[in-house]
Amino acid sequence: MNIKTEPLPRSFYERGTVVVARELLGKYLVRRTPEGHIVAKIVEVEAYKGPKDPASHAFKGLTERNRPMFEEAGFAYVYFIYGNHYCLNVTTDQKRVPGAVLIRAVEIVDGLEIARKNRHVISLIDISNGPGKLAKALNIDKAHNGLDLTKGNELFICSTDGVDSFKVITSKRVGIKAGREIPWRFYIENNKYVSKL
C-alpha cells in the first residue's frame, strides 16, 4: 500500500460532516516540519455540526473563535482548551454551513522519532491516542488555525492507493456535556491507538 502525496481535494470535504468524518478514517495526515515529515493514519474522529448540535462550538452561532467552521471546507480549525491542549479539526460542508471533524487519535506510521521528541513520553501508544496528544506530537498549535489542507503545504491529508480494509465502529462522543446521545464518534475496530473503547 502506497500513500499518495496528493492532498484530498476540496470536494471531499464539501459534503455532510458525518459522511466526511467516517471517510477520514484510514486516511493519512501528513505534517512537514524542518526536522522532517510525520505521517499519521487517522483512527478516531468525531463530527460536530452547527445549530442542531449542542456540543458544537458553532451551536450558539458565529464567533471569532469558531469562524473557520463557517468558512469553506478543507481548512484546519485548531483551538486551545483547558489551558494546556490544542485540538485539530477539519472544516466540512458548504460555506456558511458550520461543520467540523475533530481528529481524536492517530497511528504514527512515519517520523516517529520526531513525534516522540515532541511528546516526551516513552510509551508508543501514549504519543497520539488523544486529541491533545496528537496535536502536540505533530507540533500543531494555533498558528495552524485556518490553514488550507488542500494545498499540500506543511499540513494536509491524503489517501492511499491500496484498499485498507477495516471495520468502522460508531459510538457516542466523548468528553462533552451536551449532546452526548448523538452517535457521531467513529473509530477503527481493534486499533490500539483509539483513545477510549
Place this chain on the structure above:
DNA sequence: GAGAAGATCTCCT
C-alpha cells in the same frame, strides 16, 4: 473588566 466554563492530560491514591 471580571468571572466561569471548557471537544483534555497527567499524576496521585
Place this chain on the structure above:
DNA sequence: GGAGATCTTCTCA
C-alpha cells in the same frame, strides 16, 4: 478512579 493544572474565549455588567 478522581481532581488539579492552566489559559483562552465568551458572556454579562
